[in-house]
Amino acid sequence: AQSVTQLGSHVSVSEGALVLLRCNYSSSVPPYLFWYVQYPNQGLQLLLKYTTGATLVKGINGFEAEFKKSETSFHLTKPSAHMSDAAEYFCAVSESGTSYDKVIFGPGTSLSVIP
Amino acid sequence: KAGVTQTPRYLIKTRGQQVTLSCSPISGHRSVSWYQQTPGQGLQFLFEYFSETQRNKGNFPGRFSGRQFSNSRSEMNVSTLELGDSALYLCASSVITQSSYNEQFFGPGTRLTVL
Numbered sequence: 001a002q003s004v005t006q007l008g009s010h011v012s013v014s015e016g017a018l019v020l021l022r023c024n025y026s027s028s029v030p031p032y033l034f035w036y037v038q039y040p041n042q043g044l045q046l047l048l049k050y051t052t053g054a055t056l057v058k059g060i061n062g063f064e065a066e067f068k069k070s071e072t073s074f075h076l077t078k079p080s081a082h083m084s085d086a087a088e089y090f091c092a093v094s095e096s097g098t099s100y101d102k103v104i105f106g107p108g109t110s111l112s113v114i115p
Numbered sequence: 116k117a118g119v120t121q122t123p124r125y126l127i128k129t130r131g132q133q134v135t136l137s138c139s140p141i142s143g144h145r146s147v148s149w150y151q152q153t154p155g156q157g158l159q160f161l162f163e164y165f166s167e168t169q170r171n172k173g174n175f176p177g178r179f180s181g182r183q184f185s186n187s188r189s190e191m192n193v194s195t196l197e198l199g200d201s202a203l204y205l206c207a208s209s210v211i212t213q214s215s216y217n218e219q220f221f222g223p224g225t226r227l228t229v230l
Contacts, residue, residue, distance in 0.1 A: 032216065043119070043205050043221030044158075051216050090158065097216030100148045100207070101171035105158035 002027045004093050004106035012112040019063075019078040021109050023091030026072060033074040034092040034103075035065055044090065050074065051097055061085070086113045116142060119208050119222035127228045133194040136225045140187050140208030146170070147189040148219065149181060152203040161204075164189050165211060193227075201229045 007022040025031060032051050036044040048059025055067040061084075065076045074091060091106040120139045128134050140147050148171075149161040160173040164183035181191040187208075193200055203226050207219040 041223065043207075043223045045221070046218060049216070049218075097214070098211065099171060100146075100163050100209075100219060101160050101173060103160065107157050 002031070002093050002095065002102075002104045004091050004104050006089075006091055006106040006109050008109055009107065010110045010112065012114055013081045014114045015083055016080050019076070019081045019085065019111065021076040021089050021091075021111065023065075023074045023076065023106060024072055025074060025091070025093040027093055027095065029095050032094040032097045033065075033067060034094070035059065035063070035074075035076050036090045036092065036105075037061075038088040038090065038108075040087075047076070047089075081111075081113045083113050083115065086111055119206055119220055121204075121206050121222040121225050123225060124223065125226045125228075127230060128196050129230050130196055130198060132196050133192060134196060134227060135190050135192050136204055136206075136227070138189045138191075138206030138208075138222060140189070140206075141220055144208035144210050144220070145187050146209040146211050146217070147183055147187065148207045148209070149189070149191050150205040150207065151175070152205055152224070153201070158205075161191065196229045198229050200227065202227060 003026045034049045035047040048057045050067045058064045063078045090108045094103040096102045122137045146165045148163040163171040167183045178194045183189045203224045205224045206222045209217045209219045
């Protein structure tokens with residue numbers, strides 16, 4: 001069965017500092033992996049995705065993530081945090097890119113950015 | 116192109132009542148999925164509709180139902196409301212293609228409070 005864990009329900013970083021949000025997954029098949037961001041009172045927005053191919057994936061707003069099969073990880077990073085990055089971040093795993101009932105979301109990490 | 120819209124944005128109901136939530140997908144999108152988001156359970160898949168047919172269903176009781184109209188707009192209904200149904204209900208739409216991955220686009224959600 002698939003599952004997703006996100007280490008740290010709350011992460012605080014200083015403005016300009018490195019952002020690192022951790023995600024580990026389990027899947028019995030090659031997974032599709034996603035990071036979503038949710039701002040207050042808004043829906044989810046896709047930051048980036050891994051389907052196949054290059055393991056380093058670049059997304060919007062300067063975020064990137066690396067798929068490491070040996071570590072079953074898909075950590076999200078951004079070199080320099082901005083105040084506008086404060087939001088909830090969700091990692092998700094799926095066995096399929098089109099069967100949405102198979103998407104498993106992690107519990108989320110709330111990112112705070114300190115001026 | 117307009118995004119996914121959900122109405123109403125906020126609802127307050129009492130136990131035992133029923134509620135109907137509405138979702139208008141992005142123009143041209145024929146798949147609509149519904150999710151429940153709560154602090155305790157996180158994001159959970161409710162169901163997906165495509166071409167007016169339920170294509171997938173999550174693990175929710177029969178009190179939760181939905182439908183899709185010929186213009187792809189979708190409604191979900193919750194009958195006999197319980198306190199635990201208080202949640203943010205998210206709708207997502209997608210174009211269904213032959214590709215192995217079809218991105219979902221999320222609406223802002225409807226915040227349902229059951230008193």
